[in-house]
Amino acid sequence: xxxxxxxxxxxxxxxxxxxxxxxxxxxxxxxxxxxxxxxxxxxxxxxxxxxxxxxxxxxxxxxxxxxxxxxxxxxxxxxxxxxxxxxxxxxxxxxxxxxxxxxxxxxxxxxxxxxxxxxxxxxxxxxxxxxxxxxxxxxxxxxxxxxxxxxxxxxxxxxxxxxxxxxxxxxxxxxxxxxxxxxxxxxxxxxxxxxxxxxxxxxxxxxxxxxxxxxxxxxxxxxxxxxxxxxxxxxxxxxxxxxxxxxxxxxxxxxxxxxxxxxxx
Amino acid sequence: xxxxxxxxxxxxxxxxxxxxxxxxxxxxxxxxxxxxxxxxxxxxxxxxxxxxxxxxxxxxxxxxxxxxxxxxxxxxxxxxxxxxxxxxxxxxxxxxxxxxxxxxxxxxxxxxxxxxxxxxxxxxxxxxxxxxxxxxxxxxxxxxxxxxxxxxxxxxxxxxxxxxxxxxxxxxxxxxxxxxxxxxxxxxxxxxxxxxxxxxxxxxxxxxxxxxxxxxxxxxxxxxxxxxxxxxxxxxxxxxxxxxxxxxxxxxxxxxxxxxxxxxxxxxxxxxxxxxxxxxxxxxxxxxxxxxxxxxxx
Numbered sequence: 001x002x003x004x005x006x007x008x009x010x011x012x013x014x015x016x017x018x019x020x021x022x023x024x025x026x027x028x029x030x031x032x033x034x035x036x037x038x039x040x041x042x043x044x045x046x047x048x049x050x051x052x053x054x055x056x057x058x059x060x061x062x063x064x065x066x067x068x069x070x071x072x073x074x075x076x077x078x079x080x081x082x083x084x085x086x087x088x089x090x091x092x093x094x095x096x097x098x099x100x101x102x103x104x105x106x107x108x109x110x111x112x113x114x115x116x117x118x119x120x121x122x123x124x125x126x127x128x129x130x131x132x133x134x135x136x137x138x139x140x141x142x143x144x145x146x147x148x149x150x151x152x153x154x155x156x157x158x159x160x161x162x163x164x165x166x167x168x169x170x171x172x173x174x175x176x177x178x179x180x181x182x183x184x185x186x187x188x189x190x191x192x193x194x195x196x197x198x199x200x201x202x203x204x205x206x207x208x209x210x211x212x213x214x215x216x217x218x219x220x221x222x223x224x225x226x227x228x229x230x231x232x233x234x235x236x237x238x239x240x241x242x243x244x245x246x247x248x249x250x251x252x253x254x255x256x257x258x259x260x261x262x263x264x265x
Numbered sequence: 266x267x268x269x270x271x272x273x274x275x276x277x278x279x280x281x282x283x284x285x286x287x288x289x290x291x292x293x294x295x296x297x298x299x300x301x302x303x304x305x306x307x308x309x310x311x312x313x314x315x316x317x318x319x320x321x322x323x324x325x326x327x328x329x330x331x332x333x334x335x336x337x338x339x340x341x342x343x344x345x346x347x348x349x350x351x352x353x354x355x356x357x358x359x360x361x362x363x364x365x366x367x368x369x370x371x372x373x374x375x376x377x378x379x380x381x382x383x384x385x386x387x388x389x390x391x392x393x394x395x396x397x398x399x400x401x402x403x404x405x406x407x408x409x410x411x412x413x414x415x416x417x418x419x420x421x422x423x424x425x426x427x428x429x430x431x432x433x434x435x436x437x438x439x440x441x442x443x444x445x446x447x448x449x450x451x452x453x454x455x456x457x458x459x460x461x462x463x464x465x466x467x468x469x470x471x472x473x474x475x476x477x478x479x480x481x482x483x484x485x486x487x488x489x490x491x492x493x494x495x496x497x498x499x500x501x502x503x504x505x506x507x508x509x510x511x512x513x514x515x516x517x518x519x520x521x522x523x524x525x526x527x528x529x530x531x532x533x534x535x536x537x538x539x540x541x542x543x544x545x546x547x548x549x550x551x552x553x554x555x556x557x558x559x560x561x562x563x
Contacts, residue, residue, distance in 0.1 A: 057452070060449050060452075062362065082452040083458065086453065086455035091453070093453075094453055100446045100450065102557050107439050110436060110439045113436065114436075114440060114455040115454055116455070162454065
């Protein structure tokens with residue numbers, strides 16, 4: 001595998017839930033090595049479905065990839081056996097944090113050491129406590145009693161224990177106060193820079209996601225409508241208006257449907 | 266009352282010890298139940314029958330093939346592990362995605378299947394296991410403990426101790442609890458969830474089989490001995506469905522209580538006492554004495 005090939009690649013995939021509901025229709029994207037890629041879009045656009053397809057969690061929710069290819073480090077991703085994928089270095093920090101509430105902070109990290117099964121690396125909790133000193137203070141505490149922000153830190157901390165090459169982050173800002181969101185995104189950017197972990201970041205909060213991402217994709221109803229380097233997206237008038245909430249004119253003058261139509265064609 | 270007239274303290278101690286003996290077997294079977302519940306959140310109503318099939322497999326090896334105890338027991342545990350694994354693979358795993366009630370119902374069906382299998386091979390007639398425990402009664406002070414009760418208590422205690430240590434010091438215990446809390450999240454951190462399921466059913470089947478051999482050695486075996494499982498459900502509900510320590514303490518307590526009530530008021534009051542305790546616990550601590558209280562952070 002050459003080093004400049006993308007670490008994650010999605011080629012034209014379609015995903016169907018319960019053999020009836022089509023969630024993704026011909027979606028393609030790629031994540032270059034060592035970069036943060038943001039995947040933005042409104043509710044129900046299929047962002048989380050994309051991540052679940054990548055981490056092979058779809059069968060648990062009665063979903064299936066019916067067409068297209070997913071590649072992780074040049075190797076195809078097959079649905080089923082998600083734990084094997086984690087052990088190969090693809091870690092999914094799921095939406096809503098999904099920490100183990102009855103376990104202590106440290107036991108949550110211990111659970112993540114199963115990701116190292118069959119690998120030479122030794123588990124290292126210190127790296128987690130270095131990025132998130134607050135977790136160190138509460139390492140014996142029951143995870144369910146942590147604040148929302150601390151739970152998100154723990155969810156990312158579990159990913160650090162697993163020593164992945166790619167982290168899929170699903171809405172890390174969900175339900176957190178703006179100040180905490182800023183803090184956590186700062187740490188995510190540091191992890192990317194210092195550990196060299198590539199990231200695919202799904203967010204509704206486009207402003208904060210684009211503040212740390214190198215590249216962005218915007219999706220609507222199951223496929224990508226715009227993509228480009230972050231700087232270009234930030235200057236794009238449609239992105240500014242629909243996702244960053246910057247209005248240029250009076251609403252009376254805007255014909256949304258025309259511009260949307262351009263994307264969908 | 267006449268019953269209380271000849272009561273002296275040696276009598277009370279002997280009754281207590283006999284009760285603790287039965288209690289230790291309930292606790293051991295309870296541990297088998299807890300292991301499955303801890304990992305899979307499946308309420309296994311067939312735990313008494315898994316115990317029974319273990320006892321019959323042992324009977325097959327020890328009486329049928331005339332194997333010595335030290336060979337028959339490991340073989341029994343091995344066969345039971347396979348049975349547990351097959352049950353998980355064929356009846357439980359296909360239902361993983363469905364709601365818990367259907368799995369619960371399947372375990373009811375499983376009781377009939379296991380009883381039927383045993384009756385096909387060994388008929389419904391009660392049988393005695395070959396004697397394998399030392400025969401000489403044990404004296405604690407002046408109180409006499411029948412040999413079978415005493416030794417089965419010790420073996421059960423050792424079995425429970427092993428399970429406690431395994432779950433306290435082995436990383437796999439964390440995997441079990443993580444899987445129970447959130448399956449998708451468990452696989453997202455690299456835990457082999459189907460593996461955990463199969464493992465917990467195999468271990469539980471082995472523990473249940475050990476309990477079955479011990480129960481059978483004290484009271485004989487029959488295809489209806491799975492009814493012992495009923496008291497075990499009380500034990501695990503009182504102790505907490507997901508707590509091994511809970512099963513241990515509740516098992517000993519309920520065994521002791523049944524024996525004492527039986528001695529002091531007569532056998533017909535045993536179940537009254539047991540189920541009164543069950544009612545009390547359900548009202549005061551619905552998740553059991555040692556069970557995990559679902560965390561709700563407001």
